[in-house]
Amino acid sequence: MVPGLPEKYAVVRKIASGGMSEVYLCRMRGVEGFEKKVAVKVVHPRLTENARFRDMFIREARIAASLSHQNLVQVFDFGKRENSYYLAMEFVDGWTMAQAVAQMRVRSMPISLPLWRYWVEGMLDGIAYLHSKNVIHRDISPSNVLLSRRGAVKITDFGIARGLRLGEERPEGWEGKFSYMSPEQARGEEASASSDLFSAGVIAAEFFLPGRLFDGEGRDEILARLRDHDAEGLPADRFPSGISGILRRSLSKERGDRYPDAGSFAMEIVRAVPETVSRADLVAFWDLLFSGTGQAEDDTVVLDALPAAGDPAMIREKRETYGFMGSRGVRIGVTSALVAASVGGVMLWMGTGPAEREKSPVVAEETSRAGSVGLPSGESTPEPGPVATPSRLSETQLPPKPRPGDRANSQRDALFPGNEGRVWIETDPAGVSVGYEDGTSLGSTPFRLDTATLAGGKVYFRKEGYVTRSVSADALGQLPSIRIALERRTGTVEVVQAIPWAKVYEGDRYLGITPISSLELPVGEHRLRFVNEPLGVDRVETVIVAPGTNSKLIVPLVGNR
Numbered sequence: 001m002v003p004g005l006p007e008k009y010a011v012v013r014k015i016a017s018g019g020m021s022e023v024y025l026c027r028m029r030g031v032e033g034f035e036k037k038v039a040v041k042v043v044h045p046r047l048t049e050n051a052r053f054r055d056m057f058i059r060e061a062r063i064a065a066s067l068s069h070q071n072l073v074q075v076f077d078f079g080k081r082e083n084s085y086y087l088a089m090e091f092v093d094g095w096t097m098a099q100a101v102a103q104m105r106v107r108s109m110p111i112s113l114p115l116w117r118y119w120v121e122g123m124l125d126g127i128a129y130l131h132s133k134n135v136i137h138r139d140i141s142p143s144n145v146l147l148s149r150r151g152a153v154k155i156t157d158f159g160i161a162r163g164l165r166l167g168e169e170r171p172e173g174w175e176g177k178f179s180y181m182s183p184e185q186a187r188g189e190e191a192s193a194s195s196d197l198f199s200a201g202v203i204a205a206e207f208f209l210p211g212r213l214f215d216g217e218g219r220d221e222i223l224a225r226l227r228d229h230d231a232e233g234l235p236a237d238r239f240p241s242g243i244s245g246i247l248r249r250s251l252s253k254e255r256g257d258r259y260p261d262a263g264s265f266a267m268e269i270v271r272a273v274p275e276t277v278s279r280a281d282l283v284a285f286w287d288l289l290f291s292g293t294g295q296a297e298d299d300t301v302v303l304d305a306l307p308a309a310g311d312p313a314m315i316r317e318k319r320e321t322y323g324f325m326g327s328r329g330v331r332i333g334v335t336s337a338l339v340a341a342s343v344g345g346v347m348l349w350m351g352t353g354p355a356e357r358e359k360s361p362v363v364a365e366e367t368s369r370a371g372s373v374g375l376p377s378g379e380s381t382p383e384p385g386p387v388a389t390p391s392r393l394s395e396t397q398l399p400p401k402p403r404p405g406d407r408a409n410s411q412r413d414a415l416f417p418g419n420e421g422r423v424w425i426e427t428d429p430a431g432v433s434v435g436y437e438d439g440t441s442l443g444s445t446p447f448r449l450d451t452a453t454l455a456g457g458k459v460y461f462r463k464e465g466y467v468t469r470s471v472s473a474d475a476l477g478q479l480p481s482i483r484i485a486l487e488r489r490t491g492t493v494e495v496v497q498a499i500p501w502a503k504v505y506e507g508d509r510y511l512g513i514t515p516i517s518s519l520e521l522p523v524g525e526h527r528l529r530f531v532n533e534p535l536g537v538d539r540v541e542t543v544i545v546a547p548g549t550n551s552k553l554i555v556p557l558v559g560n561r
Contacts, residue, residue: 002042006081009040009088021047021057028076028088038076043085054085061087063135063158071126073146073156089156093149095290097123098142101207103289111207113240115285117273119145120204121266122153127200128262130155131193138191140199141180142206149286151279178222179214183253186226194255197265201250201258208239213251229253242272280474288475424448424481432463432486436473451477465489465524488522491545495552502530502537502557521545530555 002011002024009026016023021043028036047053061078064087068074077088095103097119104111123145130137137144139157146154180202182195202213214229216222231251236244246268252258259265277285425434427445434442434449437458442449449459454473461469466486476482496504496516504511506528511519514530526543537557 005040005042005086006079009038012037015039025091026088037091038088039091041087041089045083048080048083048085057085057087060158061085064089067130067133067135067158069126069129070152071122071154072129073154092146092152092154094147094152096143097145097147097203100147100289101142105210107289109289112277113243113273114275114277115282116204116207117269117275118151118277118282119147119153120200120207121269121276123155123200123203124262124266124269126153126155127196128266131196131262136191136193137196138185139177139180140196140203141177142203143177145203149283151282178219179212181223181226183226183229184255186223192255193261194258197250197258197262198252200262200265201247205234205239205247205251209235231257243269246272284472284475287470287472422448422450423476423479425476426481426483427461427463428483428485429463429466432461432466432484435460435462437470449476461486465522489547490520491523491547491550493519493521493543493545493550493553495554496528497552497554498530498532499554499556499558500532502532502555505529505531523547530557532557 002009002022005011005024005026008029009024010029012025012027014022015025021041023039023041026038026040028038030036043053043057061075064073064075065078074090075087076090077086079086103109123140127137127140135158137155137158140155144155144157146152146156148154180199182191182198185191185195205213213234214222214225216225229251231248231253234244234248234251236248239247246265249268250258250265259268425445425447430445432445434445434447436442436454437460442459445461451459451473455477457473458470459473459476461471461484463486465488467489469484469486471482471484494517496511496514496519498504498514501514503513504516506521506526511528521543523545526545528541528543530539530541531537535557539555539557541553541555543553
C-alpha cells in the first residue's frame with residue numbers, strides 16, 4: 001500500500017519518480033471483480049503546503065478532467081488522501097514521441113513522410129481541440145506526446161496549461177521545456193494558441209534532424225537563440241522539399257506569420273503528403289524499432305513525474321536521450337554508408353551487406369523503458385471536437401496492409417538490384433536457430449535469408465537459454481543486413497544455503513554470503529564456488545538453472561555430503 005493512495009488502487013510497480021511526485025502502475029478495483037490498469041501520480045506530502053505547486057496540480061486535474069478527445073490523455077480520478085494529492089489516468093501500451101525519435105536515431109531509422117504526417121496530424125488534432133475549448137497547453141514537447149503500439153497519438157501533461165479566459169496572473173519566469181518554447185515565451189511574453197503551434201512546428205521539424213533545432217549549453221543560450229530565431233535560416237536541405245515551406249511558416253518568429261490555427265497547419269500537411277501510414281506498416285515499424293530491447297507487451301511509456309521543486313515545469317530533456325544541435329551546427333550521427341529504403345510508409349536506414357555489417361542496425365541497444373498514460377481504444381467515447389483534417393484515421397480505422405509488388409518493393413528493388421528481399425542476418429550470440437511462424441526452419445546465424453516467400457509473417461530467433469525474439473518478415477525484407485541481440489533467459493534459485501555458511505562466487509563474481517534468497521541466474525549450467533576460509537573449504541558445485549523458480553540449493557561443507 002502506497003501512502004496517499006485509496007485502497008481501490010492496487011500498486012503493481014513504480015514507473016516514474018521525481019522531486020515532486022511519483023507515478024505508479026496500479027490496478028483500479030471495483031465491484032464484481034472489475035479491474036482496470038491505470039497510472040496514478042501521487043504528490044509528495046511535503047508539497048501539499050506549497051500553494052503554487054498545489055494550485056498547479058489541481059489545475060492539471062481540473063483541466064484534464066474537463067477534456068475528452070481521442071488525441072488527449074483521459075483522467076479517471078482525482079483526490080486527496082493522507083495529506084497527499086493523487087491523479088489517476090488511463091494507461092496504454094506505447095512510448096513518448098521523444099523515446100521513439102531517440103530510438104530511431106539509435107537504430108539509424110529516419111521517418112517516412114506518411115508516418116510523419118500521421119503522428120504530426122494526430123498531435124495537431126489534439127491541439128485544435130484544446131484551443132476550441134479555450135485551453136493553451138504551453139508545454140507541447142516530444143515527451144508530452146504519446147504514441148501507442150496500435151496507432152493512438154495523445155497529448156498529455158496539463159500541469160501548466162491555462163484557460164484563455166481565466167484571467168490568471170502570469171507566474172514568475174517561464175514555464176515549459178526551453179527547447180520547445182516559442183520566441184515570444186523566450187522574450188517573457190504570455191503564451192498564446194500560436195505558441196503551441198510553434199512548439200508543434202519544432203517537433204515536426206526535428207524528425208528530420210539528428211538533434212534539436214534549438215539547443216545550447218544552458219538556459220540563457222537556448223532562450224537567446226529563440227529570441228534571435230529567423231525561419232529563413234532553417235536548414236532547408238535537411239527537409240523533404242514538399243514540406244520545407246510548411247515547416248518554415250510554422251516556425252515563423254512573429255505570431256502573425258504562422259498558421260492561424262492547428263486545423264490550417266494540418267490541412268497544409270495533408271495536401272503536401274496525401275498518403276498516410278497503414279496499420280501493417282505501423283506494426284512493422286514498432287516491431288523493428290524496439291525489437292530485441294527486452295520490452296514486454298505491457299511495458300509502457302508513462303507520464304513523467306513532476307520536476308524537482310524550485311523550478312516547476314522547467315526541466316530540459318536529457319540531451320543524450322533526444323539528440324543535440326550544438327553551437328557549431330548539426331552533428332551528424334548517420335554514416336555515409338547508409339542508404340534509405342521504404343517499408344510501405346516506414347523509412348529505414350540500412351547497411352550495405354556483410355562487408356558493412358559493423359554499420360548495420362543493431363536491434364538490441366540500450367533504450368529507456370517508460371509508458372504512456374493515455375486512452376485505450378474502445379474504453380470511452382470522447383467527443384470528437386473540431387476535426388483538423390477530413391482524412392484523419394482513428395486507431396481502429398487504419399487501412400489494410402499494402403500488397404506485395406507495391407511502390408515500397410519497387411523502391412527497394414531499385415536501391416538493391418540483384419538482392420531483392422535477401423537480408424544478411426547476424427546475432428549475438430551466434431548460432432541462433434531462425435524459423436518461420438509455421439515452424440519451418442530457415443537456417444542458423446550468421447546467414448543470408450531470402451524473405452521473398454515469407455511476406456506477411458513473422459521470423460523467430462531461438463536459442464536455448466535465451467528469450468525468443470520475432471521480427472516481421474516484411475521489415476526484414478527491406479534490409480540488406482541486420483544484427484539482433486538476444487536476451488539471456490533467467491531463473492531464480494529460491495535459496496542458496498551452505499552448512500554452516502560460505503561466501504559464494506561464480507567465477508570471479510561474488511554473489512554473497514549464505515543464505516542467499518531469490519538468486520537470479522541465466523538459464524543453464526553454472527559452477528558455483530563455496531568458500532569458508534576458517535574451515536579451509538573451497539568447493540565447486542555444478543547447478544542447473546531452469547526458467548522460473550528453482551528449488552533450494554543446500555550445500556553441506558562439513559560432515560557427510
